[in-house]
Amino acid sequence: MNAIRKRDTQGFFRSPLGYVYTGAFLTIMNLYFFAICVLSSSSDTGSVFSNMLIVFLFLMPILTMRLFSEEYKQGTDRLLLTAPVSVWEIVGGKFLATISVLLVALACTLPWIVIIAIFGEPAWASIIGCYIAVLCASAVFAAMGMFLSSLTESQLIAAVLSFALFLGLYIADMLSYSFDSDSLLGAVLSWLSIFTRYDSFMSGQFSLGNLIYFLSLTGLFLYLTARVLERRRL
Amino acid sequence: MIQVKGLTRRYGNLAAVSDLSFSVSEGEIIGFLGPNGAGKTTTMNMITGCLRATAGTVTVDGADIETDADRARKIIGYLPENPPLYPDMTVDEYLEFVYQLKKCTLPYTEHLTGICDMAGLSDVRGRLIRNLSKGYRQRVGLAQALIGDPKVLILDEPTVGLDPRQIIEIREVIRSLGQKHTVILSSHILPEVQEICDRILVIDHGKIVADGTPAQLSERVEGAEQLNMTIEGEPAAVLGVLRAIPGVSEAVVTVEDGMKCVYRITAESGADIRRAVFDALSQHRLAILSMQQVELSLEDIFLELTGAEPAPEQTISTDETQPEASKQKKKRRLFGRKRGDDK
CATH class of the missing domain: 3.40.50.300 (P-loop containing nucleotide triphosphate hydrolases)
Structure with missing residues (x-):
């Protein structure tokens, strides 16, 4: 598992993609930070982080599209499938590699905290909560994107499918606002919505239920990916 | 293992x-x-x-x-x-x-x-x-x-x-x-x-x-079945001689070139006709310029093994630079026999 994680993380930074990805993420997020925190002299990182998931919505497909599609295309899935490793190790390794890249991108946002600490009083609990929340929610996206990548040989199709799925989830979230929250549909949509749960994290409420929701959704898609890999042998 | x-x-x-x-x-x-x-x-x-x-x-x-x-x-x-x-x-x-x-x-x-x-x-x-x-x-x-x-x-x-x-x-x-x-x-x-x-x-x-x-x-595959030969002589006469040889089931001209045509001779299955062909041609003073066993490619062998029609035409690699009559068997063929012959 470690070998696969290492190779995939490095593989990401072997091509310009890794740098372009991190660069694009940081450019957009720094603009948000500048607009929300610096210009209005606010220490409200929650507002910055609530936009971060939207940015990930656009950028995550680029990160996950290659995970399996590229292996299929190059025929290297043969190497992985005939190695003495289980499909779980393959899936786990690739997932952790994606998370590692996310962590690199997130680590680059740490100067914000330093800036806030110099000029004001950071709300530590809220900041830590934000980081945990963005990690959990983007892990869900990563698992979904990886699952879609395992379905096709084409990176482009994988990217388009993931993008459509993420955008669909986002629209479902917006729909949940237009329905009355007393109605069944509204309640179901808002219960299912990743974004609603994410925002409740951002407002500083920690909820074990939300954490379990993110983790189990991630687990579900990791499981589905492993099943797809096993199905490929059939 | x-x-x-x-x-x-x-x-x-x-x-x-x-x-x-x-x-x-x-x-x-x-x-x-x-x-x-x-x-x-x-x-x-x-x-x-x-x-x-x-x-x-x-x-x-x-x-x-x-x-x-x-x-x-x-x-x-x-x-x-x-x-x-x-x-x-x-x-x-x-x-x-x-x-x-x-x-x-x-x-x-x-x-x-x-x-x-x-x-x-x-x-x-x-x-x-x-x-x-x-x-x-x-x-x-x-x-x-x-x-x-x-x-x-x-x-x-x-x-x-x-x-x-x-x-x-x-x-x-x-x-x-x-x-x-x-x-x-x-x-x-x-x-x-x-x-x-x-x-x-x-x-x-x-x-x-x-x-x-x-x-x-x-x-399992000793013996000849098809020969490609370049023979000096009038094609009609040569064909007449070739077809008269016992064991030869078919003889055709594959490349026409005046007096030096290339012939494809098919033997009845299992028979090695090379010596008989040589004897007959030398008797009629027709010079053999080259003789070569047709090497069946793997595809052909499979076509034979599976009973399908053989390939229509094969590339002929006769050695034209060799003037004297020569018998050569380039490579031994593997299992070139028709299906059912050997079992």
């Missing part, structure tokens, strides 16, 4: 491999021979656990590939038809990745140096795989299969796409590997398997059509 029992693979209604059974003993080099689409790669994929069998079992050194997959996979080194390479890695990085992936416990530096020497990679270890030629990529693929010193090596068309010198080198490597490992390789090139392998399995339409050592198989 390897036991394959009733191995079957279906894609919908199409059986790519049906009811294949054979066993390979330790240290044997065995060759799968067959035309494209015969089921060689499918069989190899199933032996390595890349593909699940519809029915049947594969046991490698006592470990079932399905139920005891981890142990079985550790014993097998696999070189698929397209070497599974990451173009964005250097050879060293790639081999290190495979070393870790296979959870290899042999001493790292020694093991990899040994493998690189054997595969002839020592000079390119720092280069990106993307920039390597096809021949070197094939070698990296072979090196990858050798990591972890597996007892069984499965090589799918290891010499495809290589130049003649590289083919000879790779053959040497495979032969030397055969001393320590059990090797299964596939090919559609007849002389290749004939040269390297201890035993040949001929596969067609997912079934074994012949199984034996190269010597055993060639014993």
Whole structure:
């Protein structure tokens, strides 16, 4: 598992993609930070982080599209499938590699905290909560994107499918606002919505239920990916 | 070492491999021979656990590939038809990745140096795989299969796409590997398997059509069946003489060239007519400029074995520069007999 994680993380930074990805993420997020925190002299990182998931919505497909599609295309899935490793190790390794890249991108946002600490009083609990929340929610996206990548040989199709799925989830979230929250549909949509749960994290409420929701959704898609890999042998 | 029992693979209604059974003993080099689409790669994929069998079992050194997959996979080194390479890695990085992936416990530096020497990679270890030629990529693929010193090596068309010198080198490597490992390789090139392998399995339409050592198989195919000859003389007269020879079932002109036509003579099955042809022609003072047994390509042999129509026309490689009458038998053919003749 470690070998696969290492190779995939490095593989990401072997091509310009890794740098372009991190660069694009940081450019957009720094603009948000500048607009929300610096210009209005606010220490409200929650507002910055609530936009971060939207940015990930656009950028995550680029990160996950290659995970399996590229292996299929190059025929290297043969190497992985005939190695003495289980499909779980393959899936786990690739997932952790994606998370590692996310962590690199997130680590680059740490100067914000330093800036806030110099000029004001950071709300530590809220900041830590934000980081945990963005990690959990983007892990869900990563698992979904990886699952879609395992379905096709084409990176482009994988990217388009993931993008459509993420955008669909986002629209479902917006729909949940237009329905009355007393109605069944509204309640179901808002219960299912990743974004609603994410925002409740951002407002500083920690909820074990939300954490379990993110983790189990991630687990579900990791499981589905492993099943797809096993199905490929059939 | 390897036991394959009733191995079957279906894609919908199409059986790519049906009811294949054979066993390979330790240290044997065995060759799968067959035309494209015969089921060689499918069989190899199933032996390595890349593909699940519809029915049947594969046991490698006592470990079932399905139920005891981890142990079985550790014993097998696999070189698929397209070497599974990451173009964005250097050879060293790639081999290190495979070393870790296979959870290899042999001493790292020694093991990899040994493998690189054997595969002839020592000079390119720092280069990106993307920039390597096809021949070197094939070698990296072979090196990858050798990591972890597996007892069984499965090589799918290891010499495809290589130049003649590289083919000879790779053959040497495979032969030397055969001393320590059990090797299964596939090919559609007849002389290749004939040269390297201890035993040949001929596969067609997912079934074994012949199984034996190269010597055993060639014993079954003594004798001539078709001759290509260049004969000096009036074509009508020559044809008359040829058709009168006992054992000749058919004689036709394939290349018209005045007095030096090329003829194709077909013998009745099982008969060696070369001496009779020579005697008859010399009696009529017709000079034989060249005589050559038609080498059946593997495709033709399969067409024969499967009872289909033979290929319409074959390339004729008569040696025109050789003026004196010569009888030559270039290469012994393997199992060139028509179906049902030998069983």
